[in-house]
Amino acid sequence: MLRSMGLIAALLLAGCWGEPRTLVTELAGKTMGTTWSVKIAHPENRPVTDALQAQVAALLVEVNNQMSTWQSDSEVSAFNALAAPASMEVSRPFASITAKALDLARISGGQFDPTIGPVVGLWGFGPPKTENRLPTDAEIDAARAQVGYAAIAVDGQRLSKTLDRRLDLSAIAKGHGVDVVADHLISIGYLNHLVEIGGEMRAGGDKLDLGPWRVAIEKPIADDRAVQQIIAVRNIGIATSGDYRNYREIDGEKYHHAMDPSTGRPVTHSLGSVTVLHPSSAMADGWATTLLVLGQQRGMALATEHGLAAYFITRGDGLKASYTPAFAAYLEGVE
Structure with a gap:
């Protein structure tokens, strides 16, 4: 954050x-x-x-x-660029932190969600840069449709997604x-x-x-x-x-x-x-x-x-x- x-x-x-x-x-x-x-x-x-x-x-x-969404060549950016369904091998630290984030998501009933990036970005707090205006209801609904931690899984050092999701570990x-x-x-x-x-x-x-x-x-x-x-x-x-x-x-x-x-x-x-x-x-x-x-x-x-x-x-x-x-x-x- x-x-x-x-x-x-x-x-x-x-x-x-x-x-x-x-x-x-x-x-x-x-x-x-x-x-x-x-x-x-x-x-x-x-x-x-x-x-x-x-x-x-x-x-x-x-x-x-490993984890910067602002770096186009980071591991998280490479994973986010994959079209679902997809998986990739990642570093041990990246896999471990993603697993911890998913644990928090489950414990909190989704109130913590490491795929919240599209919403965060829409409101101007992450990539991409946005105009200084309130998003419309339609834009918010479209961003929310891209959020959902359940589509992400970690198995050892293999990270996968069943739906198009972008990880944001900030x-x-x-x-x-x-x-x-x-x-x-x-x-x-x-x-x-x-x-x-x-x-x-x-x-x-x-x-x-x-x-x-x-x-x-x-x-x-x-x-x-x-x-x-x-x-x-x-x-x-x-x-x-x-x-x-x-x-x-x-x-x-x-x-x-x-x-x-x-x-x-x-x-x-x-x-x-x-x-x-x-x-x-x-x-x-x-x-x-x-x-x-x-x-x-x-x-x-x-x-x-x-x-x-x-x-x-x-x-x-x-x-x-x-x-x-x-x-x-x-x-x-x-x-």
């Missing part, structure tokens, strides 16, 4: 006499139409290798080569990119890290003697960075989906990127944002989108049923926060 997720890393630096100081080294770059950052906590006498910047960039290029791909980078850091010994792509995060370990990683959940207010809640995180993925960053304004009305597959239109309920914590940033990403589409009441019920740590902010008479039992352990500070 191309959006700002409302998460800000709060980093504190300190030192201890007689011991190597703990430093937090930050790397940054651009990917997936947004930015990425990596923060690594390490002793002063064990600096971060200069090669890491290029390694992270290369890993994210590979994720784009609601889970950034989280997957975070996981790829975090797993690489662990594999080369950087256990204490905070990885972020466009607001999706994964925290590994902590900041050594500086304490846990602390992340701020923003209030769902456009053009503002006000903090709603601080959470302390360790070895967990974090993702927020909201309606307050990625939106279009047409004839004075705002229409945001979260689409209801059952209507082919942006959702219109009072839920401003939802934050999900999950060991996998990809799954946190996908779940956050799912719960935003469902709304607070249905989203809370589904998140609680599945034991998710989820935090909801709704609008009404001001902003109101609510959260699942599993989220309580992460709260820090006063709402």
Whole structure:
């Protein structure tokens, strides 16, 4: 999902006499139409290798080569170009993420649908570029006719479709990119890290003697960075989906990127944002989108049923926060 997720890393630096100081080294770059950052906590006498910047960039290029609908030569674009019925061999990561997206679709009763691309594009939030106008009912019906996750199947590394469908993994791909980078850091010994792509995060370990990683959940207010809640995180993925960053304004009305597959239109309920914590940033990403589409009441019920740590902010008479039992352990500070 191309959006700002409302998460800000709060980093504190300190030192201890007689011991190597703990430093937090930050790397940054651009990917997936947004930015990425990596923060690594390490002793002063064990600096971060200069090669890491290029390694992270290369890993994210590979994720784009697999899952970017904006790249005509990506794996997902090649699959989308096939006329049904058809199948093709794909990379293991692409097959795995598609399978996870299909699982979320089934769990949510289709409210999360990785074939929603035609609807998303029609409303101007994905390829192809569209005019800044409201789509007609006929256009919405035509786009909805191209949506339906049940026509997609994954068997090992073979991806198939029985009807013409276009996969759009943008609601889970950034989280997957975070996981790829975090797993690489662990594999080369950087256990204490905070990885972020466009607001999706994964925290590994902590900041050594500086304490846990602390992340701020923003209030769902456009053009503002006000903090709603601080959470302390360790070895967990974090993702927020909201309606307050990625939106279009047409004839004075705002229409945001979260689409209801059952209507082919942006959702219109009072839920401003939802934050999900999950060991996998990809799954946190996908779940956050799912719960935003469902709304607070249905989203809370589904998140609680599945034991998710989820935090909801709704609008009404001001902003109101609510959260699942599993989220309580992460709260820090006063709402």
